[in-house]
Amino acid sequence: MNRLTLPLAAAPILFAFAAYAATNPAALRRRIEDTFYVPTPLPSLNAANHGSFQPEPGILADRVTYHAEFGMSVPAIVYHSARPEPH
DSSP, rough: TTHHHHHHHHHHHHHHHHHHHHHHHHHHHHHHHTTTTTOSSSOOOOOOEEEOOOOOOOOEEEEEEEEOGGGGEEEEEEESSSSOOOO
């Protein structure tokens, strides 16, 4: 058995899943929420900004924290363009 056997065998399943997702996105979303036990309604994030810095020219990084379920505080760095997107 070579290394391509498994990916080639899985291809029909992946194509069927992609077709299902494209034709019924609401059902796919419900299935994902049920599979991963996503709470409804989602908890409030209570995000807080703790400053920003410029790691590279044209890129800004914000230091933030947000609160997840069960009171966990999650630190994160959010990267975005320094130039506003034209609308």
